[in-house]
Amino acid sequence: MGLPSNLSPDEASPGWMNKGDNAWQLTAATLVGLQCVPGLVILYGGMVKKKWAINSAFMALYAFASVLICWVGWGYRMSFGDKLVAFWGKPSVALDEKYLLRQAFLGYLPTATMVFFQFVFAAITPILIAGALLGRMNFIAWMLFVPLWHTFSYTIGAFSIWCPDGWLNKLGVIDFAGGFVIHLSSGVAGFTAAYWVGPRLDKDRERFPPNNILMMLAGAGLLWMGWTGFNGGAPYTASTDASLAILNTHVCTATSLLTWLVLDIAVSGKPSVVGAVNGMITGLVCITPGAGVVQSWAAILMGLISGSVPWYTMTILHKKVKLLRHVDDTLSVFHTHALAGILGGILTGFFAVPKLCRLFYLVPEWERYIGLAYGLQTGRTLAGLRQMGAQLAGVGFIVCLNIVMTSLVCLFIKLIVPLRLDEGVLQIGDDAIHGEETYVLWDDEEKYENTQVNSAYDADEYPSVVSKTLSELQMV
Template sequence: MDLPSNLKSDEASPEWMNKGDNAWQVTAATLVGLQCVPGLVIFYGGMVKKKWAINSAFMALYAFAAVLICWVGWGFRMAFGDKFQVFIGKPDVSLDQKFLLGQAFLGYFPTATMVFFQFVFAAITPILIGGALLGRMNFIAWMLFVPLWHTFSYTIGAYSIWCPEGWLAKLGVIDFAGGYVIHLSSGVAGFTAAYWVGPRADKDRERFPPNNILLMLAGAGLLWMGWTGFNGGAPYAASTDSSLAILNTHVCTATSLLTWLLLDICFFGKPSVIGAVQGMITGLVCITPGAGVVQCWAAILMGMMSGSVPWYTMMVLHNKLNLLRHVDDTFAVFHTHALAGSLGGILTGFFAVPKLSRLFYLVPDWERYIGLAYGLQTGQTSAGLRQMGVQLLGIVFITCLNVVTTSAICLLIKLMVPLRLSEEELEIGDNAVHGEEAYALWGDGERFENARNNSVYDVDEFTSVMSKTASELQMLHLSINEVKK
């Protein structure tokens, strides 16, 4: 029996391509892209102090654009191409139509789709790093940091864990959608970079209120909903495992948010909006390494852990450890990403279900992907312990990689440009760095120009604006009188 005409293969739809998988993969990639632009752009812009709104949002926007050029120029092949060294692939361009229109190394869709899908993951990682550096990093230094870190850190982690030829991938590490490659990397790199860049101005570090909590919540909502594509796209197919990963993601996140909220109420007496957002983020991060390989009840337990362990380290332990107090991690990415990502990787090593691993990996030796809990249950304790050991090895590798490479990159950039803004720029903020401000004070975008000390207005401009306003009011009064006559 002949296939319907819309399912028949042709030059644009070759026999190996699954139209449904391709459509879902592009959709999932777009959802992850929306987490970056506008998600993290408005999340950062709303969560920082008013004078840093433009700078913070722009750091995210710049990173998204810069990574794309690096990715198609050399990054994709370094992360997923032919082996160059143990930890990395051969750098090469991803621009030729013959390469892009062929079948991807995994899945039933073209390489162009894979390049775009993996790009949005590569882009969101340095944007998350930026969360630790807001409010003081020199923007020119940031412009250098993003391509350097992407090239010498992200591609190594991605190749080692996600590329079929990667050494950790061959050992059997489970990182479903980036708990290690993205979140642990960004958390450790952000904390390390924050150490080298230095702290914010004292006033900012003492008091750093969000300038627009509703805008912050809008960005947080885009992050949460965008995670449907983040974890749902990891199987590279519109499959049952993709659906399970999506459900587990939202269940874990909701549990984590509620856990954090209850802890805030119990210990501080008030339900904090910012606290709830932090709990949401830790839940999203924690479930990412194992979203499609754990049971839904396990996702609830992981949410309870991700809502409580990072809460304790952020609210209690942070003030007791000198290193955590010394390093000015603006948005606490060490707790929300490094710690939550590590926690998720360990819990994945405990809760991973062999059958679900088989659905995800679709390889003959799927039985080796077994969580310790199921190893104990089925008498395969050694296999479960091995999996847990591999998960811990992945954490150690990604941590060491990012401490070393991030430190080297920061020290290299420091030889060329200052890592930190000047004290004068730190005092003024956006207007000093970009010559722009987030919120106009007057109609039609007009505003008073701030003086150097940011406390008095220019007298001439004040006189000019007031004269113009008086003239407009006089004209309005005459118009009203004419109407009355």
């Protein structure tokens, strides 16, 4: 019996391609893309002060588009192409059909699918960095920062850890879906860039309420559900390991959110929505490096840790450490991404199950991937310690890489344009930067009788707007 006609190989569906895997990988990539656009676009737009909503959302949208051009122009092959040095690939384009339609370096997929899947990971990373810079970075400086940081930082981390020729990959670092490459990188880079850009206005640092919590929750929901593709696509196949990774992702996230919520209630007496979103994010980040290589009970333990340790550092330790107080990290990406990424990487080194590592890596030397807990249990303590050492090496490399490269990128941009907006623009926000406002109540030419000043305006923050509106009301 032959294959059904829809499964028979042809020129468009070569024999090496698995249609189910390809369909899942494209779906997973789209889910991750939706985390960025519109997910983080509307999360940022709702989570910041009203006068920064457009600017914050637009920083995310710009980064998504900018990275795609860099990615197909040179970034993909610097991350997954031929080796230039032990930590970096040779720059080259990924635009030719002869290259894009052949089998990818992993999985039964065309390279075009791999390029798109890895692009959405590359795109979300600078968008996460933006979370530390909202409310004061010069948009032109941001336009320069994204391609420069992508080229000289992201591609190095991706090649080192994910490319088969990368030195950390050969060392045996486990980073299932980007706990190091994406989240630790963005957390450290965001904190470093925030140091060089400088702080927001004092009144913005003191009071920076979300302008639309419901929109913020909608963005958070897209971020959470999109993580199904984020971690579920990491095996590059529609496999049992992908299913386990998805389940573990949601179990850890729910546990982390609830842990953060309980701590908020215990300390402040109020269930904070913003706090719950932070707990959700730390859970998603923490499980990412080990989603498909740990047991589900371990995912719960990881959620307990990711919901409590960053909560402590953000709400208590942050006020006591001078450096943390000094650097204006707008959305606390250091705590939610850098710290949660470190926790996830270390806990993966402790909880990684050898059998699950075999299912994920499908390589002859799979036995070298073993968590310390299982090393102690099976008498392979040295192998477990070696794995933990590899995880710590990954942490150290990514931290140092992003401190150095982010600093160099910022100092270079500073020679061209200011990193920070001037004081006058900072007072106004979106209207001064983009000539657009978040919420338009009526056209300038329209007049309404018996209208009151909208409560969304803060008289201290927008004196010119309030004065103008009152004058118009008196004329009517």
